[in-house]
Amino acid sequence: LAKTTQxxxxxxxxxxxxxxxxxxxxxxxxxxxTWYQQFPSQGPRFIIxxxxxxxxxxxxxxxxxxxxxxxxxxLPRVSLSDTAVYYCLVAPTGTASKLTFGTGTRLQVTL
Amino acid sequence: NAGVTQTPKFRVLKTGQSMTxxxxxxxxxxxxxxxxxxxGMGLRLIHYSVxxxxxxKGEVPDGYNVSRLKxxxxxxxxxxxxxxxxxxxxxxxxxxxxxYGYTFGSGTRLTVV
Numbered sequence: 001l002a003k004t005t006q007x008x009x010x011x012x013x014x015x016x017x018x019x020x021x022x023x024x025x026x027x028x029x030x031x032x033x034t035w036y037q038q039f040p041s042q043g044p045r046f047i048i049x050x051x052x053x054x055x056x057x058x059x060x061x062x063x064x065x066x067x068x069x070x071x072x073x074x075l076p077r078v079s080l081s082d083t084a085v086y087y088c089l090v091a092p093t094g095t096a097s098k099l100t101f102g103t104g105t106r107l108q109v110t111l
Numbered sequence: 112n113a114g115v116t117q118t119p120k121f122r123v124l125k126t127g128q129s130m131t132x133x134x135x136x137x138x139x140x141x142x143x144x145x146x147x148x149x150x151g152m153g154l155r156l157i158h159y160s161v162x163x164x165x166x167x168k169g170e171v172p173d174g175y176n177v178s179r180l181k182x183x184x185x186x187x188x189x190x191x192x193x194x195x196x197x198x199x200x201x202x203x204x205x206x207x208x209x210x211y212g213y214t215f216g217s218g219t220r221l222t223v224v
Contacts, residue, residue, distance in 0.1 A: 089211070
């Protein structure tokens with residue numbers, strides 16, 4: 001099971017771009033990389049997933065280098081409402097696949 | 112589309128009491144999961160199910176039992192509650208073929224006194 005390492009916390013001002021990098025050195029060939037967001041008193045919410053290169057959706061972009069040993073979640077022009085905990089996860093494929101959560105990165109956005 | 116619904120949202124139990132937490136999903140997902148989250152920590156997997164009639168242990172299964180008699184429901188039981196089981200419990204489901212695409216419920220906040 002691939003272990004992930006990400007910063008414990010980050011601070012940003014509103015309107016800035018935020019990049020959160022995660023390392024997953026022992027990721028397996030068939031594993032996906034996925035990011036979740038969690039607000040206080042709510043369940044985690046899926047943001048984005050990728051296998052390699054770059055993925056973009058309406059919320060964020062995910063950059064994955066060729067060796068896939070790390071990934072970077074990019075949040076463009078953050079607002080106060082982006083204050084949350086962001087989890088980087090490796091999602092194995094297969095019937096017994098399950099997500100293992102770390103402590104995530106606590107992003108605080110201020111004016 | 113309701114997604115994943117958890118009941119109850121809050122509960123206070125006395126030590127030794129039993130209760131069942133209900134998770135219901137209306138997305139026809141095969142896989143369902145129960146996690147617990149303690150203050151300042153990430154989610155830890157309690158039990159999971161890969162389909163109707165199946166269950167399996169996760170990372171922290173002791174003190175809990177589960178059942179998946181219907182595809183849309185996943186029940187988490189505490190037979191004899193302990194203060195160490197004070198936590199927020201989250202249920203999640205995902206479809207086959209999307210190991211990353213979990214939908215979580217809004218949680219059940221359980222306090223055992």
